[in-house]
Each structure stands twice: as structure tokens, then as C-alpha cells.
């Protein structure tokens with residue numbers, strides 16, 4: 001994906017023109033992500049960032065679980081604003097970061113980096129390298145990276161953009177320099193349009 005203004009505009013337009021349940025990636029409850037996060041037994045003070053969080057309800061559930069250091073990053077300010085509007089007062093408890101992930105300059109480290117369906121839009125090798133290098137610098141020693149992407153049986157496009165598809169082997173290769181693959185699973189996501197998208201979720205740990 002380009003790191004220019006076109007990408008920002010593309011995503012802002014989507015979030016301006018659609019309700020949250022009118023996009024293919026909508027989930028009322030982010031079940032797979034929450035199950036994987038629970039397995040990590042992180043302390044409630046853990047620093048958690050959701051990359052490309054958009055309007056996801058992941059932040060709602062993390063707040064309900066009692067996590068106190070949550071950040072949500074997205075290229076679209078519109079998405080973040082809509083997410084804040086949904087959360088109301090509780091949004092003040094969250095750190096909102098509007099930036100292209102490939103240009104992210106982190107001010108702190110994170111114990112958990114979560115990404116569902118943002119990384120797979122990085123189709124240019126140069127941007128994948130930037131993403132990996134930022135994750136390497138930003139995730140704490142022994143910290144975790146949970147990555148949800150389209151699988152090799154998943155879509156090749158989403159919201160009009162090309163996407164990459166991964167197997168656990170190909171995703172492992174992307175991150176193996178600094179991360180150890182701890183577990184993976186394939187699962188079907190049912191879209192609001194009654195179609196199925198096959199996802200791969202991998203949990204990595206910073207070496």
C-alpha cells in the first residue's frame with residue numbers, strides 16, 4: 001500500500017460512508033483476538049496497542065477486562081473518531097494514534113502488539129520491511145505480537161485494495177529474525193454479507 005495521502009483518504013472515505021456493520025471486517029465481538037490475548041495472561045498494566053484498530057470493539061473488551069494502558073493506531077482519523085464516539089467517556093482512557101503504521105514513531109514500548117487485517121494491506125516489500133522493523137523496535141523483550149491476516153484461502157482484495165495472503169510458514173518467515181512463532185490457527189470470519197473469509201492468526205513472541 002502507498003504511504004501517501006491517497007491511502008489516508010481511501011480509508012477516511014470508507015469510514016465516512018459506511019456504518020460499522022456495513023464493512024466486511026465487522027465483528028460485534030472480536031472473539032479470536034480476545035481468546036488469544038487471554039492465553040497470554042498479561043498483567044492489567046500491560047501496554048497494548050491495536051494496529052489498524054479502526055472501529056474495532058477490541059478496545060471496549062480490553063477496557064472491560066480492566067486493562068489500563070491501551071493504544072489504538074489507525075491511518076484513518078475518521079475511524080478513530082467514530083471509535084471514540086462509540087466509547088464516549090471511556091475513550092479518554094485510551095491513547096489514540098492517527099498515523100500510517102509504516103511512518104509510526106513510537107514514544108514507548110508495548111508488551112502486546114495486535115493487528116487484525118491491517119498488515120495484509122502492505123503489498124510493497126519496502127512497507128513490509130518498515131512494519132517489521134518498527135515492531136522489532138517497539139515490542140518489549142519477551143513481549144507478544146498477535147497477527148491476524150487473510151490466509152492462503154482468504155480474499156485477495158478487501159475494500160477495493162489488494163491484500164496479501166499468508167500461511168503460518170510465510171508469516172513466520174516475515175517476522176522470524178526477531179520473533180518466535182508460538183502458536184497459529186486458521187478460522188473463518190463470517191462477514192455481514194454472509195460470505196466467509198478465511199483468516200490466519202499467529203501469536204509471536206519477541207526474542
Ligand SMILES: C[S@@+](CC[C@H](N)C(=O)[O-])C[C@H]1O[C@@H](n2cnc3c(N)ncnc32)[C@H](O)[C@@H]1O
Pocket residue numbers: 001011025026027051052053054055056057073074075076079099100101102115116117118121158
Ligand atoms: C480491514 S480494516 C480492520 C479494522 C480492525 N482491525 C478490525 O479488525 O475491525 C483495516 C484497518 O487498517 C487501517 N489501515 C490500513 N492501512 C493502514 C496503515 N498503513 N497504517 C495504519 N492503519 C492502516 C484501516 O484504516 C482500517 O481501519
